[in-house]
Amino acid sequence: MDSPVAGNRHQGLIRTRTMEKRDDTSLHIAVRAGDINSAMEILSSTEEQELKKLLSKTNQSGETPLYVAAEYGRVDLVKEMMKFYDLEAAAIKAKNGFDAFHIAAKEGDLEVLKVFMETQSELSMTFDQTNTTALHTACEQGHIEGHLDVMKELLEKVPEIATRADKKGQTALHMAAKGQSVEIVNELIAADNGLLNMVDKKENTALHIATRKGRIEIVLALLNHKDIIQKDAINKFGETPLDTAEKFTQPKIATILQQHGVVNAKSLKKPPPMITAARELKQTVSDIKHEVHDQLEHTRKTHKRVKGIGKRINKMHHESLNNAITSTTVVAVLIATVTFAAIYQLPGQYVDGSDGLNPKDNHKTLGEANIAGNPEFIVFLLFDSMALFISLAVVVVQTSIVVVERRAKKQVMAVINKLMWLACVFVSVAFLALSFIVVGNEKWLAVGVAVIGTVTLASTLGTMCYWVIMHRIEANNLRSIRRSERSSKSLSGSVSVQSDSENDEFKKLYAI
Template sequence: MDQPSTSSDNESGEATQLEIEKDRAIAAKAESSQEVEAQDECLTGMDLPAYRAATTGNIDFLVLHGEHLSQILTPTKNTVLHIYIACAKRSRTSSKNTASINTVTRILDMCPGLLLQANERGDTTLHVAAKHGHDHIVEHLIKLARARQEEACCQLLIRTVNHDGDTALHEAVRFNHLTVVEILTRADPEALYSANDAGETPLYMAAQRGYNSLVSEILETCTNPSYEGPDGRTALHASVIYNDRDLTSKLLDYFTGDKALTKAVDKQGWTPLHFAAFFGHSLIVKHLLRADESAAYVRDKDDKKTALHIAVSKGHLDVMKELISHCPDCCELVDKRHQNVLHYAIENKRFEIQDFVQKDPWLSNVLLNGKDDNQNTPFHQLAASFYKFGHVSRAGSEIIDSSKDFISDARVDKMAFNKEHLTALDMIQANHSFSRLEKKYVQRLSSKVNSGRPGYHTVNDEIKGNKDKEIKIERKEATNQIVKELKQSHLIAATLIATVTFTAGMTMPGGYQSQKGRDQGFAVLTKNANFRVFILTNLIAMTLSSLAVFIHILVLLTAKQYTPFVQIRWVLHLTVWALIFMMVAFYNGTAAVLRDSLVATIAISIMSNMLVLVIMPFALFLNISTLNSTDAFYMFLVNIRVPTVFRFCMFHLRCAKNKIRSP
């Protein structure tokens, strides 16, 4: 008897559950349809008559909708008041301003909720008025908010932020509307204008854009202005970066004693003083140090560099003097590699700073023999800097000449060892890019003072001499292997070019005169300009390639007596230039026999000149990159090749132009 009763209860429970789920589905469907209708309603936008009435301020039309004005929206939820304020024209005449104020008043009388109603971006009517600089409308909106006998309403209107975190003051500052800024700041001087989503406060925006009058107004009116900006920077960072001394002075005077401003660091750990040192703004450096000298001891986040490190690396001696005059002991600070500022001066070849350090007794005492993590002194840094040049011979001499006072300074410890147990002189002697004369010159300068007992360098030189011989043997073997590979490839290329040009010279484009007479046996196209260029360039290519083959034979005969690299370099130049002239000869020979083809003539002219312009820099680079004191003749060739090839290109273009004009 109990089992049927239980089954009926289960069936009734299941029916109830089904009804509940059905009701939920119906409710969800209804809610979804309402959302779709709302979206459709929003997407339909504002009617054209209503939009035109909003832009012109046609009160007669707007009165017809009266209480429903808050529902007349654009797709982005702009109201008729948003549209009217955005479209209103700025005017200096009081009559037009009065008319626009009356229109705003009439609209708000019909629908008071429009005062605080925001669009899709969160902009209120005050945002729009501030953005467009309608100071009279801004002032009137604030009066209307206060007329509601609620001070909170006025503050709410002024302090409301949109979806980007901007207040009306942000918009006024962004577009440099001074009068609007005055109205807003004086209406609510105690407002805390925090940073927007981009990290910008109104004060930072004004400083970053150079709106000094806006900065002055904000500082004079607001009781607690915020100076923060994006990435940890402040308004003082912005004024320093743009070298605005007046603005920097205003900020420092207003925030006197605020060490948080002068020592504020961005995400890189740079203070305003770091930026002033980087750009070399010495007068701003003076202002910053007068306000807070402790900023000179702040080190950045990654490299632990002070402003003095940065000034020295950029070669700003005047900034360095300013820093030292206010904080003499800031020179003792080192970076994360334990390098002092003299390391930086030598690394960046700031020799004027190096001289200044040597002349200053305190700086020379602290910096001359300072060691970094690898126990390298500035003298080691000087020796290491020679390795940074592709051809150290000339660059090294310049550094030696400008640093001879440093090398011969008795206060410099020439015997200091680094972690590799090398002195700076050891590093110079081990540099195989130096000539023997340059090494002896450095050794002679340093031997006059504390460079070790007599005989020390003699022993070292003997040991290094044996190592040098081993290195020279290894280099010679590697050189010989390279020469063998180059000789074979160059010989094949030069021989092919010589063969092709010889064949082209024997087989003239257009053939020979076959008719009996005075011109029998001569070339048919003798008077053709392209043909003449063909003969000239083909002859040059033949000569250069033949000379390259001859030098190959010369290398085989003299390789045991002379270093073959000079000859190989000549062969490379001759082969490249022979290739250039061979291709130009081919193009001109082809153009000579295509007299009636206008398109082909233009194409050939363009391609031949493009070839010269593309390969010419490569050929010149071969000369310049391998130039040394024994190759003075190369420079002569470089000097004559550029104008010669340019004149050749112009001549070739004139030939093509004349051919196009000929009937």
């Protein structure tokens, strides 16, 4: 059965939270919905190997089925599921940094925590990314019903957890001083009164924290231990609790502190504590460590993003090559069709004998073109034929060879493109030669067409050749730089080469 403490809370959760999250398994869904029968059936019917994978499977939020069961207070399911969990799997953390034990402590669910401590007591010492234990969390969340019992249970089972500090150097008493529960503060002091004078990394005691947060009742609870508490404790900012009260405008607390004999730092004979050279060095090393870690993490993320961009550019490059191959094939078929048809659609002057004249009188064969002897026709026939056969060769290659690797595909396309350029030139020459036959005596028309066509084709091919040459020159220069930089041991040089190669590899436009 679900724990009675969490019953009402989980009823509210079911009403207000989305029941499913992305990547939820069937077990996640059953546990979240409180469908105990379905969850038990999944646990009993799944093979052991598959069940271990299922129990360790996380959703988009990094939550395992055990985490969901602990969060929603499914005591019976937690008890059954823990039969299949080892310590490593049970301690899997969600993306919020909490594991199943920690989230149960945060929700104040004592019954669930008891199950965990009976089966895997080591879970009580787990912590999140800020080194915060379940006891820290329970103390900080002390205004929620159930946390006092949770804290008592944790202190009873694992007493040493009381002095465990997080990354800020704060103990459970520091966290409780931020909360609202005087009972939790008293329980912690009863468990270990040495917590009263323990300081965090900023030299703050629990009294400093409670003063800054304005917790009057907790300040009074701490001051009740007048024989133990250190009233003249000064933090790294040179402040006593009274200085802190004045700094954060807490006049009521300031009055209480003065009544209990707490004074300002100026009134004390001893000067504010100075940071020793060793501590300063340690802090500097810690700062450098964190800065280096942040830089490495940023570099890793940047490299990942660059890699992703590179993959997308590669994909675009492959698609561009495939489109170019398709276009080239279509153009080759078109040129072959046009050049083939042009042979059999010459302008008039065929000998056919339909006029009753005897072809032999003209020394002509029936069906023979009267323009066959013209130089223009000979030029047309030769260039038209060469364009036809080049186009057919391109079609045969394109439909017969399948190239997968990008560099090989570029090489094939480079050769085929040059052939298509040649075929276009031959078709153009054939057209111009035929135009001199078609215009008859109006030769100026053919000359005009020849000039326009020659200028257009020459400028186009000249530009394309310029791009090819420039691309080859840049590629050769880059290879020379790579060879020279590879011999150097400079890290910055190698990074620069990599950046240049990435820029050169993906040009916006170049002729193949």
